[in-house]
Amino acid sequence: MKFFIDTANIEQIKEAASIGILDGVTTNPTLISREKGNPEDIFKAICEIVDGPVSAEAVSPDWQGMVKEGRHLASLHKNIVVKIPMTKEGLKAVKVLATEGIRTNVTLVFSPIQALLAARAGAAFVSPFVGRLDDIASEGMERVEQIMQIFSNYALSAEVIVASIRHPMHVVRAAMIGAHIATIPFKVIEQMMKHPLTDNGITRFLADWEKVKNRS
Numbered sequence: 001m002k003f004f005i006d007t008a009n010i011e012q013i014k015e016a017a018s019i020g021i022l023d024g025v026t027t028n029p030t031l032i033s034r035e036k037g038n039p040e041d042i043f044k045a046i047c048e049i050v051d052g053p054v055s056a057e058a059v060s061p062d063w064q065g066m067v068k069e070g071r072h073l074a075s076l077h078k079n080i081v082v083k084i085p086m087t088k089e090g091l092k093a094v095k096v097l098a099t100e101g102i103r104t105n106v107t108l109v110f111s112p113i114q115a116l117l118a119a120r121a122g123a124a125f126v127s128p129f130v131g132r133l134d135d136i137a138s139e140g141m142e143r144v145e146q147i148m149q150i151f152s153n154y155a156l157s158a159e160v161i162v163a164s165i166r167h168p169m170h171v172v173r174a175a176m177i178g179a180h181i182a183t184i185p186f187k188v189i190e191q192m193m194k195h196p197l198t199d200n201g202i203t204r205f206l207a208d209w210e211k212v213k214n215r216s
């Protein structure tokens with residue numbers, strides 16, 4: 001499973017890249033709003049750090065506007081993937097952009113049928129939001145499992161990005177299901193690397209090594 005980071009913060013992206021696990025980046029208008037600078041400059045800076053897909057979102061309400069935005073965003077860098085919302089207008093834009101060879105990531109997917117529609121329209125990536133489904137007492141990972149089954153049934157080429165990840169177990173379940181990608185907030189990436197037994201083991205080993213050093 002590939003790991004993306006869900007942020008527009010350059011320092012967090014650099015830190016995740018330094019670990020050697022980073023395959024791509026997803027952003028959205030909310031994440032961009034938290035950072036200083038022109039959005040286009042942020043996208044370009046991210047693309048210089050990560051040699052993989054970088055999602056930049058179109059915000060127009062109609063398909064014509066999304067297509068225009070998508071063409072412009074894709075022109076910024078070869079790694080840019082245009083993020084499109086899961087709406088009727090969005091699907092129209094996905095179809096047009098796909099015929100032009102522009103990759104899209106259909107976002108705000110909450111059901112298997114939405115994911116299927118996005119893949120059939122020509123999306124390169126489909127992003128089911130698991131955390132937000134959990135928030136309304138619906139099992140987000142069950143939706144991912146259903147999506148993966150459908151995509152496997154029909155050998156659909158779109159990759160599934162598990163999004164709205166809230167904790168490490170979302171990542172574990174995504175991997176067990178066989179999802180192609182998990183896009184993970186920096187905080188959760190840090191949590192994934194930690195375990196109390198690891199910390200305790202390091203403390204004990206260092207204490208024992210001090211005993212060895214003191215023998216001389």
